[in-house]
Amino acid sequence: SGSLIAxxxxxxxxGNRGRVAHADAVASKKKKVVVLGTGWAAMTFLKNLNNSIYxxxxxxxxxxxxxxxxxxxxxxxxxxxxxxxxxxxNIIRKKNIDVSYREAECTKIDPANNKIxxxxxxxxxxxxxxxxxxxxxxxxxxxxxxxxTFNTPGVEGNCHFLKEIDDAQKIRRNVIDAFEKAxxxxxxxxxxxKMLHFVVVGGGPTGVEFAAELHDFVNEDVVKLYPMVxxxxxxxxxxxxxxxxxxxxKRITKFAEHKFGRDNIEVKLGSMVxxxxxxxxxxxxxxxxxxxSMPYGMVLxxxxxxxxxxxxxxxxxxxxxxxxxxxxxxxxxxxxVGNVYALGDCATINQRKxxxxxxxxxxxxxxxxxxxxxxxxxxxxxxxxxxRYPQMQLYLKSKPVRNIFDRPSQVKGKTxxxxxxxxxxxxxxxxxxVDTQLxxxxxxxxxxxxxxxxxxxxxxxxxxxxxxxxxxxxxxGTGRHRFRPF
Amino acid sequence: SGSLIAxxxxxxxxGNRGRVAHADAVASKKKKVVVLGTGWAAMTFLKNLNNSIYxxxxxxxxxxxxxxxxxxxxxxxxxxxxxxxxxxxNIIRKKNIDVSYREAECTKIDPANNKIxxxxxxxxxxxxxxxxxxxxxxxxxxxxxxxxTFNTPGVEGNCHFLKEIDDAQKIRRNVIDAFEKAxxxxxxxxxxxKMLHFVVVGGGPTGVEFAAELHDFVNEDVVKLYPMVxxxxxxxxxxxxxxxxxxxxKRITKFAEHKFGRDNIEVKLGSMVxxxxxxxxxxxxxxxxxxxSMPYGMVLxxxxxxxxxxxxxxxxxxxxxxxxxxxxxxxxxxxxVGNVYALGDCATINQRKxxxxxxxxxxxxxxxxxxxxxxxxxxxxxxxxxxRYPQMQLYLKSKPVRNIFDRPSQVKGKTxxxxxxxxxxxxxxxxxxVDTQLxxxxxxxxxxxxxxxxxxxxxxxxxxxxxxxxxxxxxxGTGRHRFRPF
Numbered sequence: 027s028g029s030l031i032a033x034x035x036x037x038x039x040x041g042n043r044g045r046v047a048h049a050d051a052v053a054s055k056k057k058k059v060v061v062l063g064t065g066w067a068a069m070t071f072l073k074n075l076n077n078s079i080y081x082x083x084x085x086x087x088x089x090x091x092x093x094x095x096x097x098x099x100x101x102x103x104x105x106x107x108x109x110x111x112x113x114x115x116n117i118i119r120k121k122n123i124d125v126s127y128r129e130a131e132c133t134k135i136d137p138a139n140n141k142i143x144x145x146x147x148x149x150x151x152x153x154x155x156x157x158x159x160x161x162x163x164x165x166x167x168x169x170x171x172x173x174x175t176f177n178t179p180g181v182e183g184n185c186h187f188l189k190e191i192d193d194a195q196k197i198r199r200n201v202i203d204a205f206e207k208a209x210x211x212x213x214x215x216x217x218x219x220k221m222l223h224f225v226v227v228g229g230g231p232t233g234v235e236f237a238a239e240l241h242d243f244v245n246e247d248v249v250k251l252y253p254m255v256x257x258x259x260x261x262x263x264x265x266x267x268x269x270x271x272x273x274x275x276k277r278i279t280k281f282a283e284h285k286f287g288r289d290n291i292e293v294k295l296g297s298m299v300x301x302x303x304x305x306x307x308x309x310x311x312x313x314x315x316x317x318x319s320m321p322y323g324m325v326l327x328x329x330x331x332x333x334x335x336x337x338x339x340x341x342x343x344x345x346x347x348x349x350x351x352x353x354x355x356x357x358x359x360x361x362x363v364g365n366v367y368a369l370g371d372c373a374t375i376n377q378r379k380x381x382x383x384x385x386x387x388x389x390x391x392x393x394x395x396x397x398x399x400x401x402x403x404x405x406x407x408x409x410x411x412x413x414r415y416p417q418m419q420l421y422l423k424s425k426p427v428r429n430i431f432d433r434p435s436q437v438k439g440k441t442x443x444x445x446x447x448x449x450x451x452x453x454x455x456x457x458x459x460v461d462t463q464l465x466x467x468x469x470x471x472x473x474x475x476x477x478x479x480x481x482x483x484x485x486x487x488x489x490x491x492x493x494x495x496x497x498x499x500x501x502x503g504t505g506r507h508r509f510r511p512f
Numbered sequence: 513s514g515s516l517i518a519x520x521x522x523x524x525x526x527g528n529r530g531r532v533a534h535a536d537a538v539a540s541k542k543k544k545v546v547v548l549g550t551g552w553a554a555m556t557f558l559k560n561l562n563n564s565i566y567x568x569x570x571x572x573x574x575x576x577x578x579x580x581x582x583x584x585x586x587x588x589x590x591x592x593x594x595x596x597x598x599x600x601x602n603i604i605r606k607k608n609i610d611v612s613y614r615e616a617e618c619t620k621i622d623p624a625n626n627k628i629x630x631x632x633x634x635x636x637x638x639x640x641x642x643x644x645x646x647x648x649x650x651x652x653x654x655x656x657x658x659x660x661t662f663n664t665p666g667v668e669g670n671c672h673f674l675k676e677i678d679d680a681q682k683i684r685r686n687v688i689d690a691f692e693k694a695x696x697x698x699x700x701x702x703x704x705x706k707m708l709h710f711v712v713v714g715g716g717p718t719g720v721e722f723a724a725e726l727h728d729f730v731n732e733d734v735v736k737l738y739p740m741v742x743x744x745x746x747x748x749x750x751x752x753x754x755x756x757x758x759x760x761x762k763r764i765t766k767f768a769e770h771k772f773g774r775d776n777i778e779v780k781l782g783s784m785v786x787x788x789x790x791x792x793x794x795x796x797x798x799x800x801x802x803x804x805s806m807p808y809g810m811v812l813x814x815x816x817x818x819x820x821x822x823x824x825x826x827x828x829x830x831x832x833x834x835x836x837x838x839x840x841x842x843x844x845x846x847x848x849v850g851n852v853y854a855l856g857d858c859a860t861i862n863q864r865k866x867x868x869x870x871x872x873x874x875x876x877x878x879x880x881x882x883x884x885x886x887x888x889x890x891x892x893x894x895x896x897x898x899x900r901y902p903q904m905q906l907y908l909k910s911k912p913v914r915n916i917f918d919r920p921s922q923v924k925g926k927t928x929x930x931x932x933x934x935x936x937x938x939x940x941x942x943x944x945x946v947d948t949q950l951x952x953x954x955x956x957x958x959x960x961x962x963x964x965x966x967x968x969x970x971x972x973x974x975x976x977x978x979x980x981x982x983x984x985x986x987x988x989g990t991g992r993h994r995f996r997p998f
Contacts, residue, residue, distance in 0.1 A: 089692060106594060115737040129692035146696050158698045206575060206615035210632050212644045251601040 056081040056124070059485070060142060060162035062132050062336075064088050064114050066471045067370030068168035070478025072125065073117065077486040081124040083160060086169075087131045087147040089114050092191055094471050098235035100194035102201060102243035107191050130158070135165065135340045137363045164365050166481070167340070167352065171331035171371040171469065180302035185327035188232050197326065201240070204323050205248060208255045218258045221323040225307055226263045227299050228329035229270030231470075234282055236326050237263050241289050261290075262320075264297045264309060266329075273468055331469060337372050350374070356414075356511030358481050369481060370474035375512065379461045380415045381454070386502045387411060388450050398447035401431050410498035413510060417463035430456040477512060484509045542567040542610070545971070546628060546648035548618050548822075550574050550600050552957045553856030554654035556964025558611065559603065563972040567610040569646060572655075573617045573633040575600050578677055580957050584721035586680035588687060588729035593677050616644070621651065621826045623849045650851050652967070653826070653838065657817035657857040657955065666788035671813035674718050683812065687726070690809050691734060694741045704744045706807040711793055712749045713785050714815035715756030717956075720768060722812050723749050727775050747776075748806075750783045750795060752815075759954055817955060823858050836860070842900075842997030844967050855967060856960035861998065865947045866901045867940070872988045873897060874936050884933035887917050896984035899996060903949035916942040963998060970995045 057080050061068050064086040075082060090111045099105035118125045130144040142165065146156035173189055175181040186197050201224075208221040224240055226233040244259050263270065263286065270286075270293060271279045286293050296312030308319040333341070337352055344362055346353055352368040353361050353376040360366045361376060380387065391399055391407045412419040430453075431446045448456070467473045484491075487509075491497075497507025543566050547554050550572040561568060576597045585591035604611045616630040628651065632642035659675055661667040672683050687710075694707040710726055712719040730745050749756065749772065756772075756779060757765045772779050782798030794805040819827070823838055830848055832839055838854040839847050839862040846852045847862060866873065877885055877893045898905040916939075917932045934942070953959045970977075973995075977983075983993025 089688070108592060108594070113737075119736060128696055129689070130696065146693055156693070156696055156699075158696060160697075202575070203615070207632055207642070210614055210616065210642055210644060211646075213642075250605060251599075 057163040058083065058161065059164045059166060060085065060160055061166045061168065062086065062142070063166075063168035063170060063370070063372075064091055065168060065170045065370060066091075066094070066474035067170075067478040068166065069112075069114075069117060070475045071166060071168065071369070071482045071485075072121070072478075074479050074482030075485055076121075076123060076482075077488070078123050079489070080485065082126075083162075084114060084118075084125065084127045085130050085132050085142070085144055085160065086114070086127075087129065088190075089127065089129050091117065097188060097191070097194050098232060098239050100191070101188065101197040101236055102239045103198060103247075104239060104242070107195055111191060128158075128160075130156075132169070132336055135167075135336070135343070135366075137165075137340075137344065137366055140165075140365070162365075164367065164485075167337070167360070167366065167368040167372060168370045168474070168478070169334055169336060169372050171337075171351070172334050173327065174330045174332035175327065176329065178299055178301065181299075181327050184302045184304060185227070185325040187327055188236060197236075197324075200324055201243070205252045205255060208258060208323075209252055215258070218255055219260065220305075220321040222255060222259045223320070223322045223324075224259075224261045225320075225322045225325045226261070227307075227325060227327050229263055229265030229267075229293065229295075230273070230328060230330070231271065232328040233263060233326065234270055236328070237261050237286070237291050241291055261292070263291060263293045264299060264307075265293065265295050266298045266312070268295055268312075270295075331371060333372065357484070357507075357509060358477060358512055367481060369477035371469045374466060377417070377464050378415060379464070380411075380418055380457055381461055383415075383501055384454050384457065385450065388453050390499065390501050396447070398449055399453055400445075400447050404430070404448075407499065411501075413498040414501060414507075415460075416511075417460055418457075420463040421457070421460040480512050543649040544569065544647065545650045545652060546571065546646055547652045547654065548572065548628070549652075549654035549656060549856070549858075550577055551654060551656045551856060552577075552580070552960035553656075553964040554652065555598075555600075555603060556961045557652060557654065557855070557968045557971075558607070558964075560965050560968030561971055562607075562609060562968075563974070564609050565975070566971065568612075569648075570600060570604075570611065570613045571616050571618050571628070571630055571646065572600070572613075573615065574676075575613065575615050577603065583674060583677070583680050584718060584725050586677070587674065587683040587722055588725045589684060589733075590725060590728070593681055597677060614644075614646075616642075618655070618822055621653075621822070621829070621852070623651075623826075623830065623852055626651075626851070648851075650853065650971075653823070653846070653852065653854040653858060654856045654960070654964070655820055655822060655858050657823075657837070658820050659813065660816045660818035661813065662815065664785055664787065667785075667813050670788045670790060671713070671811040673813055674722060683722075683810075686810055687729070691738045691741060694744060694809075695738055701744070704741055705746065706791075707809040708741060708745045709806070709808045709810075710745075710747045711806075711808045711811045712747070713793075713811060713813050715749055715751030715753075715779065715781075716759070716814060716816070717757065718814040719749060719812060720756055722814070723747050723772070723777050727777055747778070749777060749779045750785060750793075751779065751781050752784045752798070754781055754798075756781075817857060819858065843970070843993075843995060844963060844998055853967060855963035857955045860952060863903070863950050864901060865950070866897075866904055866943055867947055869901075869987055870940050870943065871936065874939050876985065876987050882933070884935055885939055886931075886933050890916070890934075893985065897987075899984040900987060900993075901946075902997075903946055904943075906949040907943070907946040966998050 056078075059075070059080050059082045061072060061082055061084045064084065068084065068086070069091045072082060072084065090113045093110040093112075096105050096110045100107050100110065114127050118127055128144065128146075130146045132142050132144050134143040136142065140163065141159050141161050143157065143159050173187045186200065187193050188197065204221050208218045226237045240261055244256065244261075248256050248259065269279045269283070271282050283293060294309070297309045298312065299307060300310050300317055301308040302325060305321055306319040307322050307325055308317050310317045333349075333351055341347065341349055341352060344360065346361070351371070352373045354368050354373050355361055356375055356377065358367045358369050358373070358375070360368050360373075388399060391403050391411075393403050393406065408422070412422065431448065491508045495506040495508045497509045497511070499506055542564075545561070545566050545568045547558060547568055547570045550570065554570065554572070555577045558568060558570065576599045579596040579598075582591050582596045586593050586596065600613050604613055614630065614632075616632045618628050618630050620629040622628065626649065627645055627647050629643065629645050659673045672686065673679050674683065690707050694704045712723045726747055730742065730747075734742050734745065755765045755769065757768050769779060780795070783795045784798065785793060786796050786803055787794040788811060791807055792805040793808050793811055794803050796803045819835075819837055827833065827835055827838060830846065832847070837857070838859040840854050840859050841847055842861055842863065844853045844855050844859070844861070846854050846859075874885060877889050877897075879889050879892065894904075894908070898908065917934065977994045981992040981994045983995045983997070985992055
């Protein structure tokens with residue numbers, strides 16, 4: 027079902043046929059990079075990978091890239107589905123390295139044998155399930171995430187989601203059908219109101235943007251196309267926490283809540299959905315046991331994401347248990363598996379804590395091995411430390427390096443900061459709060475895009491940086507890291 | 513499921529809201545015209561209806577008009593689905609008469625009570641089936657036809673059709689999926705060939721155009737996007753009769769067959785499909801009992817059309833039994849039902865035969881009631897006759913009026929044609945072949961379009977022509993017909 031708009035641009039370019047190598051037929055000594063996914067992370071990686079020591083093989087059930095930030099605009103007809111997709115075959119044709127694509131889903135990763143197992147998803151007449159395996163030198167996991175219903179009863183059967191292009195088109199049909207149906211004769215006002223009650227569960231960016239698109243549609247188009255029912259429309263946003271858009275700056279939240287108030291979009295904060303039936307949606311107010319229910323015409327469920335089955339299975343295999351996403355180090359390598367990388371919504375970077383490495387950091391900084399740290403010694407290595415532990419940089423912004431040497435100086439009554447020397451205990455105590463600056467990256471297109479570009483750059487310069495490493499000094503080892511961390 | 517692209521143009525026009533009357537609310541003495549359908553016939557009728565003595569109500573499960581001649585071009589991505597639809601609500605907004613629209617299907621026509629019964633088809637959450645009735649003064653049946661499988665086993669489950677926009681998009685997905693699947697590793701050449709064997713059943717315009725679009729796609733796009741499988745593609749057209757496009761001029765047939773030969777599209781003539789299984793299509797050669805079967809990847813079934821259930825039911829009610837389509841007179845009135853009209857693919861004009869009316873024609877022409885017909889008497893009325901019986905015009909083209917008076921003249925040995933007088937028997941014998949010129953109109957967009965425009969013109973001038981009839985002299989009555997026949 028993924029091929030919807032697969033060749034919308036098939037005529038755009040005069041592709042050089044010779045560039046599209048048939049991977050099966052070409053015997054090559056190149057390093058094989060297998061990429062799982064065709065979303066932001068995978069495609070930005072692929073677009074930027076340009077070192078011909080690699081050949082790439084992309085495996086994804088969806089044969090096009092989707093510009094997800096515009097997905098809410100497709101739900102009400104402002105943007106056409108075709109406008110926000112790019113066929114993977116078009117992307118491949120523009121590459122100067124060998125890339126092949128398989129419309130298939132990876133069902134199993136076997137890191138011990140550098141192999142993945144796939145089954146074809148193309149929806150042709152043949153009911154035979156095509157299975158095949160692919161070997162890799164490097165594996166890039168960028169399969170994204172899936173909708174999370176938190177096992178709320180009735181969500182799966184009664185709610186819309188908004189992750190893929192098909193979802194958006196289904197919503198679009200449903201919105202129009204709601205207006206068509208409400209325009210039929212012989213209905214009570216109550217029935218029309220129910221049909222035109224649009225409920226959004228989850229006040230994140232997806233839910234908020236859908237509510238806004240719907241509001242625009244009602245006010246710009248419905249007034250012209252369905253003037254007789256426009257007054258029955260109601261949009262409700264249900265948010266379980268105290269604010270919508272709570273992952274962003276408070277000013278954004280305030281603006282959005284204020285705007286929705288003016289636009290007659292009802293925002294119910296602290297409102298947990300407990301159940302969705304065919305005709306009603308049931309909610310419980312925060313800190314109360316009272317549940318209420320209201321009739322609805324359509325519900326969009328956009329409360330967050332969870333891991334896909336393939337990722338869950340892989341995490342279990344490598345001992346990452348019940349995490350929300352694959353843990354990687356700061357170089358996007360899956361922890362404990364050398365040649366497997368993960369990025370985008372399916373992964374989170376397990377950021378190294380300063381306090382875990384504090385002894386090694388002190389030792390590394392103490393260049394003269396005196397057991398104490400001078401300001402100069404710390405300054406000499408602080409760039410490396412800040413690069414390796416980004417929270418340190420944020421911490422030092424509010425508490426400049428010299429201040430670390432302030433407190434002890436007063437205690438010891440010395441006059442020149444340069445001559446102060448810190449003991450390991452003093453150093454630890456000065457940095458004890460540093461790891462509170464740690465922040466997880468949000469699961470957004472922007473992050474996935476930046477990670478894809480970062481990783482491709484690393485891959486392109488793999489050999490070069492092996493010889494001339496450009497990363498920070500290794501704190502718990504010798505030499506430097508090959509690359510700067512993401 | 514009809515609302516696919518329903519508001520693709522919602523922003524195009526600054527609609528005058530006041531024009532969209534809420535039919536329920538407006539108490540009016542206007543004549544109510546109920547139009548069933550949103551295809552060529554219905555929409556051309558609606559677009560041209562502009563006499564404000566009418567109010568119109570359109571009932572159709574599909575809330576958009578579809579430019580069907582470009583449908584085959586959507587199957588391979590040459591034309592985008594959005595480009596060939598026009599939302600009915602947009603059409604309505606541009607009207608200067610009161611028009612309302614109901615997204616519903618008419619399930620029953622009750623001509624005795626001037627009433628139709630409908631049920632809503634909008635696909636909203638509510639599982640309740642909405643039923644309602646509509647009264648009419650005039651009913652316009654323009655619901656089109658449906659695919660005819662001729663009860664061939666396996667067609668329904670294994671073949672594609674190409675009548676609606678959803679069909680075209682499904683084919684498009686399927687074509688691409690076939691290429692994606694054939695590009696997977698670990699397949700035998702035979703398997704790839706099977707997946708890329710496209711079979712078209714029926715060599716009419718739809719089948720021929722699809723085969724041509726597919727051929728273009730293979731030669732322009734597949735060579736770039738799927739170069740590794742291009743040589744496995746095969747297109748086969750199966751036609752039961754002796755020629756493809758046999759409803760058109762022989763030169764068109766010859767050109768198409770020749771072109772397909774050059775393009776490597778195999779055309780199998782005299783090839784009847786007897787069965788379609790999941791993997792094979794079985795055919796029987798004309799005049800032989802031998803059946804053969806071949807593996808296929810995809811089949812398009814485009815062998816012809818049959819009546820929709822609502823039309824079948826109505827035909828049974830009014831005693832039209834097992835016809836292929838609703839019979840109307842030359843003014844598009846359903847025979848035997850005064851205020852019900854039918855046009856487009858759901859109807860055929862039951863053309864009046866000259867020989868059935870020959871006595872009345874002779875009597876009408878014999879102005880002096882002499883029992884014989886002079887050339888002048890015939891010439892005086894021949895325009896009316898040709899208008900009423902179009903086959904007469906074709907007949908006279910090959911056999912001019914004077915010739916009718918030729919044969920008897922020689923028999924009687926007279927010298928001047930003007931003085932010849934024909935008896936009724938001589939007149940009959942001269943015209944005995946005239947009805948062989950009768951031809952049914954093909955079920956095409958062009959005919960439906962012309963009929964819609966014709967009928968709207970009649971409706972617009974209904975009162976005017978009641979007073980000043982513009983049609984031909986009534987042969988079997990007195991006075992003139994109100995309108996020229998279609």
